Amino acid sequence: MSAAADRLNLTSGHLNAGRKRSSSSVSLRAAEKPFKVTVIGSGNWGTTIAKVVAENCKGYPEVFAPEVQMWVFEEDINGEKLTEIINTRHQNVKYLPNITLPDNLVANPDLIDSVKDVDIIVFNIPHQFLPRICNQLKGHVDRHVRAISCLKGFEVGANGVQLLSSYITEELGIQCGALSGANIATEVAQEHWSETTVAYHIPKDFRGEGKDVDHKVLKALFHRPYFHVSVIEDVAGISICGALKNVVALGCGFVEGLGWGNNASAAIQRVGLGEIIRFGQMFFPESREETYYQESAGVADLITTCAGGRNVKVARLMATSGKDAWECEKELLNGQSAQGLITCKEVHEWLETCGSVEDFPLFEAVYQIVYNNYPMKNLPDMIEELDLHED
Numbered sequence: 001m002s003a004a005a006d007r008l009n010l011t012s013g014h015l016n017a018g019r020k021r022s023s024s025s026v027s028l029r030a031a032e033k034p035f036k037v038t039v040i041g042s043g044n045w046g047t048t049i050a051k052v053v054a055e056n057c058k059g060y061p062e063v064f065a066p067e068v069q070m071w072v073f074e075e076d077i078n079g080e081k082l083t084e085i086i087n088t089r090h091q092n093v094k095y096l097p098n099i100t101l102p103d104n105l106v107a108n109p110d111l112i113d114s115v116k117d118v119d120i121i122v123f124n125i126p127h128q129f130l131p132r133i134c135n136q137l138k139g140h141v142d143r144h145v146r147a148i149s150c151l152k153g154f155e156v157g158a159n160g161v162q163l164l165s166s167y168i169t170e171e172l173g174i175q176c177g178a179l180s181g182a183n184i185a186t187e188v189a190q191e192h193w194s195e196t197t198v199a200y201h202i203p204k205d206f207r208g209e210g211k212d213v214d215h216k217v218l219k220a221l222f223h224r225p226y227f228h229v230s231v232i233e234d235v236a237g238i239s240i241c242g243a244l245k246n247v248v249a250l251g252c253g254f255v256e257g258l259g260w261g262n263n264a265s266a267a268i269q270r271v272g273l274g275e276i277i278r279f280g281q282m283f284f285p286e287s288r289e290e291t292y293y294q295e296s297a298g299v300a301d302l303i304t305t306c307a308g309g310r311n312v313k314v315a316r317l318m319a320t321s322g323k324d325a326w327e328c329e330k331e332l333l334n335g336q337s338a339q340g341l342i343t344c345k346e347v348h349e350w351l352e353t354c355g356s357v358e359d360f361p362l363f364e365a366v367y368q369i370v371y372n373n374y375p376m377k378n379l380p381d382m383i384e385e386l387d388l389h390e391d
């Protein structure tokens, strides 16, 4: 095959849509051996991203193996296994109902079997389950496997506060980037247009175009006509925003539930964006400030989450019902997770460890409301009292 002939000219609608920094070329080299892809996770976002990935793997057989495995945490749904329902009726009736999934997406309840001979793993589970999943995967994933984390949260432990992509790299010894954006799963699943950001550093042991994963491969894997992908390098920036916007969304839900309206919600988002950026500057200086403003994973995700995400809904119900966070999550989400409830505790623990709680009054207020029943009506004072700019 000639050098020209072994390059795929992906349609301009595929690789060239929108402003793109990493993939101005439309040409993508056919893989020597098509990349085999597995998605770990089958919740609301896990199933949606698996649909996106399976559509592209079917569309680009020169680059990807058409069959995509999706690891499913097995559940019994009215006497039937969830995996059987997905594989026969092509719907995830519990976590993404009324969306038809591609028939090349195969649900697999066996985690280890789902990553057999895999080249690319897409992690997409609620982040509290990541340590157990990584523990199970240890020893079963080759060091040349590449990964993308779609999770939103942090890992806080002996190593301080860690990005989940770094945690995956450390636990499994594989290169891992991240995908994050203004992406309410059901809207993406319904193929309503949205944007996202993928961030990935090319590793030192990169084996070459056509043999290894690069920015163009990642764009081909995730970009759809209804899901426009920007590929950048700032893994830390997009991950910080993705994790912390969930904490800000809880704050928005509280003031909305109290009936304070749009001005109060905008104030929380303003303060929240400032704290997100400060968190990045203090603890992840490699993150880039422009990512917060320019990328879908930045302020756009903050806006969409605060408008219609699960965290805001849970916090709103807490305010209107007086019930605690866990009751509200259970009542509203049918087994899905409001990640901000866990993230605000992780952030609090980390900030306490490094004596920086007072630098992040909104994050701290949200933590105190969720875990220690502080009255939400005091939120403005809690932010004001600790305001660094006060004389």
Ligand SMILES: NC(=O)c1ccc[n+]([C@@H]2O[C@H](COP(=O)([O-])OP(=O)(O)OC[C@H]3O[C@@H](n4cnc5c(N)ncnc54)[C@H](O)[C@@H]3O)[C@@H](O)[C@H]2O)c1
Residues within 6 Å of the ligand: 041, 042, 043, 044, 045, 046, 047, 072, 073, 074, 095, 124, 125, 126, 127, 129, 150, 151, 152, 153, 183, 184, 185, 186, 335, 336, 337, 338, 339
């Ligand atoms: N849903 C969205 O709109 C959305 C959008 C972007 C990013 N995210 C992020 O993606 C990540 C995954 O979210 P999601 O919406 O797919 O999940 P989800 O909130 O729908 O959670 C349900 C999933 O958790 C699984 N689960 C339950 N118990 C488990 C266990 N013990 N071990 C492993 N898995 C278990 C369930 O089987 C199910 O697949 C989160 O970090 C979330 O913040 C979500």
Ligand SMILES: O=P(O)(O)OC[C@H](O)CO
Residues within 6 Å of the ligand: 152, 181, 182, 183, 184, 185, 246, 249, 301, 304, 305, 308, 309, 310, 311, 312, 337, 338, 339
């Ligand atoms: O429903 P949430 O609050 O988990 O937010 C969903 C996505 O993260 C929005 O991009």
